[in-house]
Amino acid sequence: MKIHFLGAAGTVTGSKFLVETDETSILIDCGLFQGIKMLRELNREPLAYKPENIDYVILTHGHLDHCGWLPKLVNDGFTGKIFCTAPTKEIARLIMYDSAKIQEEEAERANKEKYSKHEPAIPLYTVEDVNKVIPLFRVVEPDLDIKITDDIYFSFFYASHILGACSISLQVNNEILVFSGDVGQDDDVLLFPPIKPKKADYVFIESTYGNRLHPNNDPLFDLEMLINNTFQKKGNVVIPSFAVERVQTVMYLLWQLKKQDRIPNIPYIIDTPMGISVLKVFQENRKWHKLNFEECEEMCSMFTLISDYKDTIETIYDKQPKVIIAASGMITGGRVLSYLERYISKPENSVLLVGYQAEGTRGRKLLEGAKEIKMYGKYYEVNASVFLIEGLSAHGDQKDLLDWLSDLTEKPKKIFLVHGENMASDELRIKIQEKYNFDCVVPYLGQVIEI
Incomplete structure (x- = not known):
């Protein structure tokens, strides 16, 4: 199979990881890029893989940088199912409508006050575009094995971070791929501690705070x-x-x-x-x-x-x-x-x-x-x-991320450090190698890896 790093590689936002096999293509998350202009401009670029050839989307959670590009994906040709938990469906719906409304309002204001370089300024997508996404959602309970094809299954497990957030265990042809999504803190005041993966051949772990420890403050x-x-x-x-x-x-x-x-x-x-x-x-x-x-x-x-x-x-x-x-x-x-x-x-x-x-x-x-x-x-x-x-922060720090890997019963074939700026990802890579002797790599944006 091939893994396409279409977002959140070398940067925190724009989460998109495509798993391509001979029989199907699955997109893990479909988020907006945020931050510097060079990244934001990627939101208007066509996806490096034809949306009409993607069969399924599986969402880890409902934050904008994980679900906010779905209206563009659908506009560009995606017609498949979007799997998520019940809270994620509601939160993603709210966030996408809010995003569309803000984009429409800002385009209108830019055109009225003439401060945009574009003539006219147009939103990336509209409320009407979001309407086309909602019917594609399919709600899945955590800890259930969901059959996609004869050889592909997935399940959600609790990630903390925000309401409804889950990590994903994706079994493809007897290989287990685990996508952390965003991992919360063990001592979050509102949410329960994240559940750790037990088995994985390949792990895609976030590294937002990979080079930092949260202060021991009150x-x-x-x-x-x-x-x-x-x-x-x-x-x-x-x-x-x-x-x-x-x-x-x-x-x-x-x-x-x-x-x-x-x-x-x-x-x-x-x-x-x-x-x-x-x-x-x-x-x-x-x-x-x-x-x-x-x-x-x-x-x-x-x-x-x-x-x-x-x-x-x-x-x-x-x-x-x-x-x-x-x-x-x-x-x-x-x-x-x-x-x-x-x-x-x-x-x-x-x-x-x-x-x-x-x-x-x-x-x-x-x-x-x-x-x-x-x-x-x-x-x-x-x-x-x-x-x-x-x-x-709703993100776990370096210690939390290292601890998240501690229940793996066998050594994974490879760990991919994603969802982080380069320094954060690389420092977490070094710490994981030192603590567990796992083979780690920091992929770059647009990279395609065959496994």
């Missing part, structure tokens, strides 16, 4: 200090957050602080329509996380939930100090831009980053100390304080 204390210090300055705290899982994690931590009277009685606002929708998915899929229905209800009751954009505008111009959680997590688009346009230049305000910031994103630039950032064609001075609570 996120509750860090959050408490930041909010209270900003409140003393009569400022606002803006938390750019991924609408899936991260919003809910931050909500949980704020709820814990509020119950302990450690943070002030000010407005706590969730301004991400998709994040609000994901809360419903959380409540409907309680076997996938630690909170019961009553805890979900109590947690949600302390927040003002905003869906209508006119409420966003009112909130922005409300002068009282407040804490706002708004998408997107890497500040690549969404409601958070509206807040930052107003707040980023004012020194009394704070911006709190709570997850991975990919190369080339506004979040990464803020993290690296940028003095100005560009939004909607204009530059804004960065005078607000910028903080990072890294321990809240």
Whole structure:
């Protein structure tokens, strides 16, 4: 068989791994590239393998960089089935519609204000394109063997990371290929620990934090200090957050602080329509996380939930100090831009980053100390304080990833390090070789390997 590394090789985003055999072709994940312009431009390039020749897609989870290219794949000719878990179907649906809506709105704004190089600016895909994807989804329960052909089976197993996320065990002609997807932390506040693979001939493991260990800090204390210090300055705290899982994690931590009277009685606002929708998915899929229905209800009751954009505008111009959680997590688009346009230049305000910031994103630039950032064609001075609570990442760190491999009963034939920038992947490669003596390789984007 051949493995085509069509995304998330040498970079974190754009997850696409094609397994090609004589009888069928299976695409593991179908995500958007995010970050630097060179990567984003790949989203408009035709796939290096004809979509009409792909028979199936199997999704590890519903994040944009794992499912967000599906509308383009379908537009370009894919007509097969898309397998995923029940929460992943709902989250992917929400994320794709949100992505399409943002693209349509940004194209409209670019054409109106004439700041795009393209004339006219057009979205990569539209809401109508997403409508064509939804009927292709097929929901699969974890830990069940699903027969694709006489010689090909797959099953999902729990990966933590976000609601519904699973790793994939794919058996092809008696060879077992394991795709980690994104692996969560063992001590996630909302999700259960990831399940480790037991058997694999070939492993495709993520390496986002392959060269880092999460700090041994107390996120509750860090959050408490930041909010209270900003409140003393009569400022606002803006938390750019991924609408899936991260919003809910931050909500949980704020709820814990509020119950302990450690943070002030000010407005706590969730301004991400998709994040609000994901809360419903959380409540409907309680076997996938630690909170019961009553805890979900109590947690949600302390927040003002905003869906209508006119409420966003009112909130922005409300002068009282407040804490706002708004998408997107890497500040690549969404409601958070509206807040930052107003707040980023004012020194009394704070911006709190709570997850991975990919190369080339506004979040990464803020993290690296940028003095100005560009939004909607204009530059804004960065005078607000910028903080990072890294321990809240939904990704496991180097130790977690090494531990994820610890239950393999036999030595795999090869480990492929994917979903990481080159330095992170290579350092994890060295650590795996040192600890387990496994044969490891870091594939490059576009590489095709025969196994």
